[in-house]
Amino acid sequence: MNYVIEMLNIRKEFPGIVANDNITLQVEKGEIHALLGENGAGKSTLMNVLFGLYQPERGEIKVRGEKANITDPNIANSLGIGMVHQHFMLVDTFTVTENIVLGSEPKRGATVDIRQAEQEVAELSERYGLNVNPKAKIRDISVGMQQRVEILKTLYRGADILIFDEPTAVLTPQEIKELIDIMNSLVKEGKSIILITHKLKEIMEVCDRCTVIRKGQGIGTVEVSKTNPTELASLMVGREVNFSTEKTPAQPKETFLSIKDLVVKDARGVEMVKGLNLEVKAGEIVGIAGVDGNGQSELIEAITGLRKSEAGSIHLHDKAITNLTPRKVSQSGVSHIPQDRHKFGLVLDFPIGENMVLQTYYQSPYSKKGVMNLKNIYKKAESLIKEYDVRTPDAYTKARALSGGNQQKAIIGREVDRSPDLIIAAQPTRGLDVGAIEFIHKKLIEERDKGRAVLLLSFELDEVMNLSDRIGVMFDGRIIADVKPEETNEQELGLLMAGNADKKAGDQ
Secondary structure (H helix, E strand, O other), X not given: OOEEEEEEEEEEEEXXXXXXXXXXXXXXXXXXXXXXXXXXXXXXXXXXXHOOOOOOOEEEEEEOOEEEOOOOHHHHHHOOEEEEOOOXXXXXXXXXXXXXXOOOOOEEOOEEOHHHHHHHHHHHHHHOOOOOOOOOEHHHOOHHHHHHHXXXXXXXXXXXXXXXXXXXXXXXXXXXXXXXXXXXXXXXXXXXXXXXXXXXXXXXXXXXXXEEEEOOEEEEEEEHHHOOHHHHHHHHHOOOOOOOOOOOOOOOOOEEEEEEEEEEEOOOOOEEEEEEEEEEEOOEEEEEEOOOOOOHHHXXXXXHOOOOEEEEEEEEOOEEOOOOOHHHHHHOOEEEEOOOHHHHHOXXXXXXXXXXXXXXXXXXXXXXOOEEOHHHHHHHHHHHHHHOOOOOOOOOOEHHHOOHHHHHHHHHHHHHHOOOOXXXXXXXXXXXXXXXXXXXXXXXXXXXXXOOEEEEEOXXXXXXXXXXXXEEEEEOOEEEEEEOHHHOOHHHHHHHHOOOHHHOOOOO
């Protein structure tokens, strides 16, 4: 068999944990091979071993049939292996070209020949249909474009085996479609791709074969054309997974959140929320559907106190919370599961236990006269870790050491446990596997049934359809339609999201 990569019986240990327990992965030339597993199953660890970031305790790696000793990423690069990381490794203030050639700059005498580099980048970009502007600064381009820069970085270094780590976790549906086209064109050019993911829809759409890892162990490799999402899900979690969310009809009561004529600007001073009106009642989940960039992030930041509103009002019950500080908003009874868990959700260098009380550490029983009671803090953290199945060696492990999905479960545990009146859930299942998604959906519905109000922002249309009792469609800074999930479909929502508001239900 013509394998470009063979990882045979790989074992990788960390203090107190076996991340990879005798895993075998064999990738054929010219295929897209999925590596599927729950959050924390050991997928990224295995690929970091292949890329030379970690050294395995046991096992061997063969590249194109030859035994390889990959002790650092430079060796991986020299073997034609490139990795597009989940969290991009880019310098914000550099241009696209400067980022791509960093470390392998073309020289003219003693100086860097940036013209030649820009030309090479433009040629590569065109060849693979990436449409990247070589002169743009990283800070000025979208997340989807930044990812293309990461892909170009690997191609510039001559990679023909590409590892994509959760590449669609931060992309809009449109960008995901474009990325799939890019992957297909790379494979046509003779490249081989390993795709780390837990999105079953994408595996079914784009992959040839799929290797499943569960709790650090290899479960087996299947041909995608001979399997289905249900079978893949149960291989991954070890039990049957329910894809549709079970819930009784909502029993909405009084209005908890009331937003009138809200105007919010972004960091550049551009008006992103333009006189928006929205109501969320106790005992209902209201989903916001919209293409990224139509003011959703600014809306959430304004409600939670992270961004000033220019005009309009935000009321919780009958109390104005417009332009209060984030702590005051939180004390008013608002919980926030943020869209960017690293920037707004966690202090990455704090232990996960202390992250569990970020909103309440200054209150009793976690503090007395300004002195923190660590015993109470860790006792609370351990009960939340258990309840929300946060996979971590212990509560003293730094937050950054956890997988993205486990970081997310920790945030959700902390926010839901505070019994808020209003839960703002922005992308609550971003980067989570199907088992964890099922769990989080259940939790949000439980909170709704306890009489809480839930405002859900998600770019996953099926999540919005599945969870919401009402859907507000957001376009160009306004809610242009208010629809019930049972009375619409993805196609109609897609049209509304593009601004075709024939079905407009008025600004509420």
